[in-house]
Amino acid sequence: MRVLRGLPGWALGLVGLAGLAALLEVVPRSGLVQAKYLPPFSTLVRALGQQVGTRGFWSALGHTLLAWAIGLAIAVAAGAAVGLLLGSVRFLHAATASTVEFLRPIPSVALIPLAVLLYNVRIQSTLLLVVYASFWQVLLQVLAGVSDVDPVARQTARSYRLGPWARLRYLVWPTALPYLLTGIRLAAAVALILAVTAELVIGSPGLGHEIALAQSSGESAVPVLYALVLVTGLVGVAVNAVFRVGERALLPWHPSMRAPV
Amino acid sequence: MRVLRRALALLGLPVLLLATWWAASAQSTNVYYPPLRTILRTFRHVWFSDRLRNDVLPSVLRLLGGYALAAVLGIAIGVLIGESRTVRGVVEPVLEFLRAIPPPVLVPVLILLAGIGDTMKVLVITSGCIWPVLLNTAAGVRATDQVLADTAECYRVRGPARLRYLVLPAASPQIMTGLRQALSIGIILMVISELFAANNGLGYAVVQFQRGFDIPEMWSGIFMLGLLGLALAGLFALAERWILGWYHGQRRASRSR
């Protein structure tokens, strides 16, 4: 532990990742878990290399990313618009609060049967789930952002008799923007998860569907299964990283972006 | 008069939406969107029966098991990460990667490792619920007020006492946020875990209805899921109000100042 303390952040991270890979290599080989259930890390990497060479893999990846991007865009636009509207007009917020609370816990998976019935295995069924789940992420964050407007600033705006549009532009928008960006980042992660989940369960084209196929193809496809799971994780990490960088680039002034002392 | 207005605000829109749905679907002959009246009648017929014990109960038990496990592990690991920069540095990329794997994608993996019984389902739920708890706990622990920490240090409040009187209470608002998010995720995973290799459960029942084209029953199942989510959210809100009474009081006091 003491040895690790002096190392810089990125070195520590590498230690952790290397440790995980080592664990994944050793555990199956030692017989703790049978190799046919958990292939060693080296086998996984080899299977991944093979996959990357096939056209089917890239087509599946493309489908997933397409559904993700479209669904996210719709959810963000709708969530931001509804959130700003509800947050700014107090009467609307009060009237819709209970409905939001009721609909919010309804899990998106409840819509899976509906999606199947309506769209079968087309990409729209994926989109239905992605938009539904991501919308809530954005909406809740925007609502939190709007309600976080500094009361002193709000009173100052009122005493200067700023109209609703000016208030939105100078008061609400800057306060809600960091929240909106956080919401987008969270929604991006949720959207990806739902996209892959929908493909897995419903069978619409994408990485999730490939995973389901690998699972039903028996023992020989187990490394491929794990390789695809690995890819899903990496895509998720990449998406998160891209959005976090974007957030930092857009909001360098925000206190949450300052490095911890 | 105020009570009336509050009741109106609370129930107004939902009642309006339900009424609209009732009216709009009353004459529906569309197989996929049966009349609301039919759905409600089917609801009573389907769920107020043995199904409650045979399907809903096992699902809820698995949910609670997975949720509890995720809470314990998430808080424990979250505290470790929040307290030590070294631990955080080592573990963070690994967690970042694991977190990015959608739990449903882990289901095939978990089936390989844990079979197709209740253990697998509980693990699926845990694998998704743990993340918001862990991340929020770590963030909450990191944000412990420095002056408070110094005070505890000066009065020699260390070790387990420090955890009990300083770290956990200070992080509890954020931990509760994480637990709240984990609840929604848990319900979703409860259903997903039953889509693959199950022979009972709420999610299992809904999918059976869908596959058998029992549309009103399927809709009633979706309703049931919504009600379950609502009930759990309500229970959680009660628990949260009790546990974080001090926090809400403090925020009210500082707002009125």
Add this chain to the structure above:
Amino acid sequence: MGDLLEVRHLRKAYAGRRTVEAIGDLDFTVPQGELLCVIGPSGAGKTTLLRCVAGLLPPTSGEVRLAGQPVTGPPAGMAVVFQEYGRSLFPWLSVRRNVALPLRHLPRDRRDALVSQALAAVGLSDVDDAYPWQLSGGMQQRVAIARAVAYEPSVLLMDEPFAAVDAQTRAELEDLVRSLWARLGVTIMFITHDIDEAVYLGQRVLVLSRAPTSILEDIRIDLPAQRDQLGTRGSAEFTALRGHLYEQIQRAKRGG
């Protein structure tokens, strides 16, 4: 009475792109039972000094000793009252439990007795079930003081405790500190930027220089032991002392 607190050639430098020497050389002792005030211009490292004495910050060189033992971490028998009272009290505990927390190792009867006495001493007996955030700023600082008193420390460190409190409350709290000090005989190191407060409270005042901090002057306050806000502050000796201190502070600000 021996020296309870010894600060021997204390030096504190922060390494960074440029080494910042917060404290250059501080060397002084505090005899048991003394009420010492430490004053200095902004940036004079007063808080750094307090943190080193409290064991929260390791010195770069030199040492601090409490009753002959070197201080390497927060020592037993030392209590600290911080300036930010709102952040030093646990918001999830009632007043009573806040005061009782440092005493959790004691048997219940003794603990309850100490807590009740301390709360009575600061005049807060009837709010012991309240939460800190339900109280005013002055009352919150009283709770912090009660907590320190109940702990029965041999040394009490106070870091500009009344800087964030309104003037009237400050006067009451100053008198409270003096009466507690007289009653309990505890050694107090009181950091402040308020010259009047330093003269009114202290038996002795240390004037610190600007960074790198050292002792500019060590003045004995020979005002009578019985002091009151009106009479003492109006006396000629008080005025002379505060005038002298004011000059010293100006000199310190100029870097003399």
